[in-house]
Amino acid sequence: MEVEAGAHGDMAAKSKFSLPVDSEHKAESIRLFSFANPHMRTFHLSWISFFTCFVSTFAAAPLVPIIRDNLNLAKADIGNAGVASVSGSIFSRLAMGAVCDLLGPRYGCAFLVMLSAPTVFCMSLIDDAAGYITVRFLIGFSLATFVSCQYWMSTMFNSKIIGTVNGLAAGWGNMGGGATQLIMPLVFHAIQKCGSTPFVAWRIAYFVPGMMHIVMGILVLTMGQDLPDGNLRSLQKKGNVNKDKFSKVLWGAVTNYRTWVFVLLYGYCMGVELTTDNVIAEYYYDHFHLDLRTAGTIAACFGMANIVARPAGGILSDFGARYFGMRARLWNIWILQTAGGAFCLWLGSATELPASVTAMVLFSICAQAACGAIFGVAPFVSRRSLGIISGMTGAGGNVGAGLTQLLFFTSSSYSTGKGLQYMGIMIMCCTLPVALVHFPQWGSMFFPAKSGATEEEYYAAEWSEEEKSQGLHLAGQKFAVNSRSERGSRHNAVLADAATPPNNTPQHV
Amino acid sequence: MARHGLVTALLLVVLAAGCGAPAGAAAYLSKLPVALDVTASPKPGQVLHGGEDVFTVTWSLNATQPAGADAAYKSVKVSLCYAPVSQKEREWRKTNDDLKKDKTCQFKVAQQPYAAGSQGKVEYRVALDIPTATYYVRAYALDASGTQVAYGQTKLADAFEVVSITGVTTSIKVAAGVFSAFSVVSLAFFFFIENRKKNN
Numbered sequence: 240m241e242v243e244a245g246a247h248g249d250m251a252a253k254s255k256f257s258l259p260v261d262s263e264h265k266a267e268s269i270r271l272f273s274f275a276n277p278h279m280r281t282f283h284l285s286w287i288s289f290f291t292c293f294v295s296t297f298a299a300a301p302l303v304p305i306i307r308d309n310l311n312l313a314k315a316d317i318g319n320a321g322v323a324s325v326s327g328s329i330f331s332r333l334a335m336g337a338v339c340d341l342l343g344p345r346y347g348c349a350f351l352v353m354l355s356a357p358t359v360f361c362m363s364l365i366d367d368a369a370g371y372i373t374v375r376f377l378i379g380f381s382l383a384t385f386v387s388c389q390y391w392m393s394t395m396f397n398s399k400i401i402g403t404v405n406g407l408a409a410g411w412g413n414m415g416g417g418a419t420q421l422i423m424p425l426v427f428h429a430i431q432k433c434g435s436t437p438f439v440a441w442r443i444a445y446f447v448p449g450m451m452h453i454v455m456g457i458l459v460l461t462m463g464q465d466l467p468d469g470n471l472r473s474l475q476k477k478g479n480v481n482k483d484k485f486s487k488v489l490w491g492a493v494t495n496y497r498t499w500v501f502v503l504l505y506g507y508c509m510g511v512e513l514t515t516d517n518v519i520a521e522y523y524y525d526h527f528h529l530d531l532r533t534a535g536t537i538a539a540c541f542g543m544a545n546i547v548a549r550p551a552g553g554i555l556s557d558f559g560a561r562y563f564g565m566r567a568r569l570w571n572i573w574i575l576q577t578a579g580g581a582f583c584l585w586l587g588s589a590t591e592l593p594a595s596v597t598a599m600v601l602f603s604i605c606a607q608a609a610c611g612a613i614f615g616v617a618p619f620v621s622r623r624s625l626g627i628i629s630g631m632t633g634a635g636g637n638v639g640a641g642l643t644q645l646l647f648f649t650s651s652s653y654s655t656g657k658g659l660q661y662m663g664i665m666i667m668c669c670t671l672p673v674a675l676v677h678f679p680q681w682g683s684m685f686f687p688a689k690s691g692a693t694e695e696e697y698y699a700a701e702w703s704e705e706e707k708s709q710g711l712h713l714a715g716q717k718f719a720v721n722s723r724s725e726r727g728s729r730h731n732a733v734l735a736d737a738a739t740p741p742n743n744t745p746q747h748v
Numbered sequence: 749m750a751r752h753g754l755v756t757a758l759l760l761v762v763l764a765a766g767c768g769a770p771a772g773a774a775a776y777l778s779k780l781p782v783a784l785d786v787t788a789s790p791k792p793g794q795v796l797h798g799g800e801d802v803f804t805v806t807w808s809l810n811a812t813q814p815a816g817a818d819a820a821y822k823s824v825k826v827s828l829c830y831a832p833v834s835q836k837e838r839e840w841r842k843t844n845d846d847l848k849k850d851k852t853c854q855f856k857v858a859q860q861p862y863a864a865g866s867q868g869k870v871e872y873r874v875a876l877d878i879p880t881a882t883y884y885v886r887a888y889a890l891d892a893s894g895t896q897v898a899y900g901q902t903k904l905a906d907a908f909e910v911v912s913i914t915g916v917t918t919s920i921k922v923a924a925g926v927f928s929a930f931s932v933v934s935l936a937f938f939f940f941i942e943n944r945k946k947n948n
Binding site: 309313314315349353354356357361363364366436439441443446449452453456457461651 | 836837838839840876877879880881912913914915916917920921923924925927928930931932934935938939
């Protein structure tokens with residue numbers, strides 16, 4: 240991996256980085272087991288901070304069998320707390336973008352992680368249902384580290400690999416929801432062994448995520464830097480001064496129907512993943528009469544699958560696109576997410592433990608791969624409004640989480656198992672709209688591309704004639720040319736220029 | 749690979765959990781004779797505090813039982829059971845006729861050998877892990893294999909209340925306060941130090 244030719248004569252500066260960098264000193268490759276300053280150190284600080292926030296947000300889930308007795312919770316209280324834990328971040332994620340613009344991602348991350356540490360410690364002090372719901376809501380705000388994580392990566396890594404980098408960081412961060420199901424019962428058990436009674440032990444156990452917050456916050460502040468060159472002031476001068484009008488960007492995102500389809504879809508892959516993180520340990524404890532640690536271990540396998548499943552979804556998406564273009568990406572999403580729904584239905588219906596665990600693992604792999612696959616398509620929906628569309632899609636995940644918990648796991652009129660079955664059915668139904676996503680230049684699941692439609696037209700259509708006359712659309716046109724690979728391999732070979740006959744590639748799935 | 753090891757470990761855990769369940773004869777509450785008279789010292793509606801209050805449970809064979817009915821009774825297990833008001837909207841405390849699946853009586857008060865012809869008695873301090881709820885007392889007569897063969901319980905109308913410990917000890921309060929303050933203060937410290945450095 241050599242430094243690109245045409246470097247602007249600052250070879251001396253570039254040699255001080257351990258990874259090859261571009262003209263902005265953003266890394267062009269990633270070396271996972273390195274902690275070298277600044278790129279890889281940022282990668283690790285960033286994903287571990289996000290991981291920590293997932294650990295603290297879902298730390299209550301494996302301990303619910305103890306907490307519900309200590310605080311005298313009813314099923315509705317537990318369900319509402321679960322909804323609350325994912326709702327806070329809908330708003331905090333939106334605000335975090337602005338915070339990163341103002342203070343930089345390093346302070347954005349550190350502020351959030353260290354200011355949410357007191358909320359985690361508060362969990363040890365509550366003694367009723369209202370307190371429980373409130374504190375879980377407040378801790379949930381910390382999930383906005385997703386935004387600081389992705390933002391920070393984009394200042395450190397070149398756009399050629401930013402997809403892979405962000406996918407890895409997001410997947411490994413989401414893994415915290417699984418790790419916490421292992422960590423918390425183990426810590427609880429260890430504290431019990433030291434002589435504490437259950438109602439005291441779970442409160443002491445909550446100090447572990449709280450301390451993780453403080454440690455990560457201090458590490459980010461002392462070891463992190465905003466830019467490869469470490470200079471925050473220049474970031475505030477040149478970067479993220481959005482030359483584009485926010486209202487236009489928002490309008491572009493909101494009026495594109497594909498945005499809403501992906502908001503819905505993400506709600507039923509990421510959303511159900513968050514919901515399952517909240518309910519699955521309690522389900523195994525109650526339904527199969529397992530002890531806390533065994534239930535937690537099984538529940539952990541759900542979230543830990545993220546380590547490979549989410550990146551795998553993106554890899555499958557890229558692989559399919561190489562041969563069949565965008566249509567393969569869309570089919571990939573539909574297959575993975577529908578299969579996930581089917582496995583969720585099986586999970587809720589299974590009466591024997593081995594079948595149930597098998598269903599759960601397959602469900603987790605499919606749902607998480609679907610998350611990765613969706614973000615494999617999201618960058619192509621719009622160039623102008625990419626940030627807002629990504630943000631809205633992410634928010635859709637949390638809305639889906641809150642909604643499914645409210646619908647299926649809060650009411651006493653049906654059991655958790657029945658709730659899982661209904662959720663599986665709803666996943667399968669809510670994945671159908673992906674068939675509606677149609678790109679004129681690439682086609683959709685069932686229809687081929689319109690003859691004569693081009694990528695340039697599609698991306699230029701985001702700008703008005705007046706804006707085009709000022710040349711504002713030109714940056715997007717470069718992307719349009721690169722995105723021609725979404726037509727699939729047969730057409731990349733055949734195409735000489737943009738105006739070509741429609742593709743007749745048979746889709747066999 | 750780590751993932752392969754994880755899957756293997758998971759399968760072992762699942763099999764162990766599945767095989768670990770003790771094999772005993774199924775007992776159904778509706779089929780058991782109400783052969784024991786059970787009384788508990790708390791008055792109806794009395795509030796007991798976890799870790800502090802003590803109450804007494806006594807049991808004896810019901811006078812209407814035929815002679816020799818208690819030949820199979822080897823031990824008596826006394827439990828605290830949730831009253832229906834505490835089971836509402838809490839499916840993890842649901843009553844099931846199959847005693848293997850029943851979740852009504854989750855807390856053991858005592859288990860003693862059965863002494864025929866005499867009254868059994870136990871004094872019990874409310875444990876620290878009994879949750880806040882309304883309870884009555886049930887005593888099962890167990891045979892040699894540990895299966896329930898008869899039972900008796902206090903009247904539901906005489907149910908009493910337990911208020912659990914909160915679990916919030918003083919040291920937890922202090923530690924939470926100290927760590928929270930440390931977090932906020934160190935953040936402010938770093939922020940101001942760096943701002944001063946930037947402006948100098």
